[in-house]
Amino acid sequence: MPPPGVCLNIMETRQKQDGYGSITNPDKLFGQDYQQLKTYCLSEGIMFIDNTFPPDRSSLGQGMLEPSDLARVVWLRPAKIAPHPSFILDGVSRFDFNQGQLGNCWFLASLGALTFQNHIFKQVVPLEQVFEEDYCGLFHFRFWRFGKWMDVVIDDKLPTLNGRLICVHAKDQNEFWAALLEKAYAKVCGSYTDMKAGTPSEAMMDFTGGVHMCVNLSKPPPDLWELMCRAGQSNTLMGCSTPPGEKRDNSVLPNGLVEGHAYTLTGVKQMMSRGQLVHLVRVLNPWGKGEWNGDWSDRSSLWQTVSSQDRNMCLTVDNDGEFWMTLEDFCKFYTELDICGLTPDFLDGNSSGHWKTSMYEGRWVAGTTAGGCMNNRDSYWTNPQYRVMVCGGSSQRNEEKNMLVSLMQKHDKRNRHMVQNLHIGFSIFELTEKDKTQRGKFPASFFRTHAPVVKTEIFLNAREVMEFFVLKPAEYLIVPSTFDANETASFILTIHSRAETRCHENSGDQTHETVKKPKQVKNEQEDENKKFIFRQYSDKFEEVDGEQLQRLLNEKILKGDLKSGGFSIDACRSMVALMDTSITGKLNTEEFLRLWNKVMTYKDLFYRTDVSRTGMLSLSELRNAFTASGMKVSDDMLNLMALRYGASSGHMTLENFISLVLRLDCMNKIFKQLSDGKAMKLHMTEWMYVSMYT
Template identity: 50%
Template structure:
């Protein structure tokens, strides 16, 4: 799978090597093809010993009573519907709806993924079936910390009274989404480990792409243009409502769910009463409960647009998807997230081929985790990365030409148990007389960092910068010294740049 607008250099895998899109790493050492061939030869159906059909795999379920969990029965799709299919007439956000597991963030990301057909085929191999070569075994692919992995599962799904406990098929016939969810639950440790999160996490695991988050309470001036470019670039887009008291008030008055993740599925300018109105289309992964304000499905404002526009926008109603005015979107939603293969959508430069370079690193308490204070010798025990910007294109001084990503790679297997440190980085200009290799504190003791990022307690920190010709030293660190964690550092550059 080639990424549009992106050139991989110095990545964690060679093109075609293990961990690449065409040759993903086998998660837990399970080889899908070998397992399926063996099962078919023995005329058996697969039961995954590494993710067994029991309460451990279901995990902690905060919103489901214990007595209900005791009723859980693991059934295969063909047990639920003899006419079950993997995919029917392509994949769509309307193929599924959320169940009792609180993973709306993940499902909103699946909805966004369905707009990226090439990427969808990478994550969800389409040559799978409940008829041809069926042995109760399926597989899916995710990008995990620099490498693609192939995740094998059986098709036993948790049900109560033959009703799926988690994601279910809207048609009660199509099962690619419940099986995709199970594969991701296996990666997270259990279904319970998928509870609560933000769409960018799943966006990243579906693509390895670049994410940008926007605070809608103080929207950037070019937000509408950014969203337009994002839609044209086939990005994945999501948003979230307010939690707490403000979220409760909005929910009661306007029908939005508080603290809930939605998908952003389109933007459109319509003419209404001789005025241009900017509209945003939003999708609730519940498959129901919609916005009831201006431009909602039942709004009289749709009578003010042309029959053609009304027909285009109102094909379906009461399906969880709705339109709202851009101003209302920024008022009643707290944040928006966009993810694409390359940063092209950010500035609209569709011609640019970004270079992308990834490296693995690790902070070790007492050895290489010196904290953020660059005036101390301890700081200079942190990992160092030297980046040489060899060329700069464009006539606009100050154009952002480099993106830095710092992503924590936890040692903990279960997602719920992961604690992320507050992370950031400093960028120094390397003087011409600097030797090769690691650079000493003495060389920089009188120098301020050229860039000092904010520190955030997050899985991934992303920052855009303008770097001129020259050599730079990037030092990633934790806000508190002596923290141990692995990380992935990535540099995206508009022009030729090398990282070592």
Template identity: 50%
Template structure:
């Protein structure tokens, strides 16, 4: 099994790299910290002020907003701590905000201490040189950003409104949520989303969105390999017919994000049983069917293994069979540093190329239906070498194309996503030296691969299996002359 560290992949050491992140909104944590220590003052963030604008519209009623008081942890409890006994997936309790997608991602990162240490930089506390300022780091559209916040948290009647810790004097989840709310525009901008978005913003990694199918033989194998490669995983339950977040009789909450915390196989009466462990970020409401905490099926498992795997606490975490998992959940999101988990290959056998680009009146040619303008879209080349592929579990995938559109508004809920996609063409050997391919090339060449249609998602990606040779990748918006910026990342074997 390869050792993967979230610190292993380093971008060019310039602004926006892991080691040198951009200062979000120009705020320099070190300078601000020194300045407020020198003047013995408490920091108040004028870029994300402790008032109704930072909570956002539509989240609280006007009467609730009038009751909100922004209080520092030092005023809430006698002995505030950033972290108590390490960051744990069981620390969290969701507040009055529909951001289970974000909380499920937080639970996932607690399994990777090196990743947690990047997101929550060290040297921060409520004791030494405390002036009410903290900072956190996220990956945003190709660049790492360092986000400064003050520690004033929104409360009503002395209680935190949004995410909080079960340990009353531990505040890392609440402050991390505030920093992410600042990045996205407000707390209201975190209301609703996909776990893949948060996993990507926490890691800058590759992600695979897998639509689950009942009795599919490969789903568990892929998840098992992904776990061996230290991947982060989450999943979403099916949406209900009426409203989201309704608990079914079997304990599964409809339209809800969960963290995948374990993938294993046990022997039950001599038969192998494939299991998946999940965590409801609410910290309660668990599956109560086969292989749940109190299922009699655990009596058929060897005592030592049962003791190692089973925890009967009502903490939101539970096991279920892969069969029940695929029935109860719609999709699983897998995020890792490298696509190597697909086929069990070495992470070093994959290389990455990342490009920033844009569509405008000159480079927005629209989809292939626009035969005369399609060629004006940005064009990118990739070489697929002749190498031995693993034609087993990974299905011989040797290229991942990821196309992410950048936001046109700081406020996440006001971002307008265009319908985007990409097409892949073979470059004939005699045209290897061609710099720009004209309309005639595309009118006589059919794509050998493409994204699954066009989508207004933040990101579209496809794992491809291509023969050795040279290829042209053309990202596009469905409508021509549509102004938008994008990030395209190519992972090739």
């Protein structure tokens, strides 16, 4: 049984700080250790079969093949498919493979781009894998997935019909790196069918874990050619897409291009033609055939207007799916250009390493931190907030774009087809001198008086949205959000800055302060009345256990205030444990009076912040309750408390609120007593002693 999710989150955070999840120390998908599995298979003399992605229908998925064909699929190892199987033959090339029956042109277009960058290719595809030595049917690949690198283990059984591969296949029947890489990515997505439909940027990011920039070719930037040239000279992958047609079925247009199709951008070239400078773009169809037939296509007469040197260097008359076209035609017939690199250097062509990157993982939770876009005036402020200080630099010109901000949805579903992207975006606000004194989240009033200086113009239901822009030296607030309020999802916010920046999450860390209590005047008569009531429910030793406390609270102290059946026996036993200084499982008179005073303080706090007068706290009112109490609670902690103590309706009852604040107050006190103020060290017996009773 795995540990609870909160424990896993802490473990993952610590592991990341130690470098776990990096390319040199990747996480292991499903905990499968390639080296351990290989050692075991070789020592036992067995061929590996991957039970987490078995060679059967579940791994193929539904809808890729007709039922009659699906029944005839046979999973074969390469030795049963080709006479002399090899992992890689004569190096790696974009022409090594062709697309199969699976509609994953977006993945294969990215794969074609990957072959241009040997350094990146070796990160994704460990090259020591061979069929000739220490072979046991086991291979592994590495992909970047939502903030960390994953090592993915597979067996080499591949789906075939009539002895032929049904998915990606090499032009040389003996080469298998592309087919095995595709299988590993299918495992990450959930099945082969889950790879249908996508964008080149998705796979390119998973190959690099780097910097992605998307260019809208219908409104290209004035420096598009310079950007493409810089990208071509850097360690980048480039892909592009054509717009979908009315039927959305990859129809081939009269000009030879395929509708709704992903291509690899494989080169850019500037040359002289008839005394004029022309900018040419080289594009590859992952089908391995089917080419543009307009200007500068393979058989275009325009090739006779350039120097023989340029013609011999660039022109290949062959139906291999690769062709040239002008930059103007490229922008006319393609919708998007995706550029993905290990670093942001391609943005300005400077490789001095001066770009700085900050990455934050956050979460929108319905009711607490999912405020929606700025149309939601009352809740927008509850979204996660990040403060960024952009420092000045003498080498920076004011007109130069110096910030690239990316917002990516982080999915945790096993099957890619189950993922429902939300419409996401972000806004950036400049802070005035007065604003800079604010501690913790900026309230709703801030956003009524401040307009964003940068924002995503359209909220897209895409995996990632980004903006590339100029920010002058100043302090700013970045607010990522979904379009609609109360939509729960995780995200990664990445800030690439050419200027020196200082960034931090802005919800405010939890402080170890107890709830502020109103000043109470000592009233001996009131205390005697409380003691009298207490004795009516206590035993002969004037103590109450959980059952007796339950009756006291529900039938006497809070009668009429409780909306959902009152305190449960478990909640009352927890209260006893939290207030029990003698560890008897019971509360004496003094302990009970302390609890009674706390309960009345929390009740007063509850009703002061229940502005809707429903007798329930909305989760946004819960935040106000903590503010009124004087406790600063981070967004992450608020989300956890809402999930643990809130109802599915998004509200919290008085009894749950009292249980929550009492536990939070006591846990703060325990930490203060047993820690140095920053960290706490307990032996296992001490940890179990504290956690199991309280």
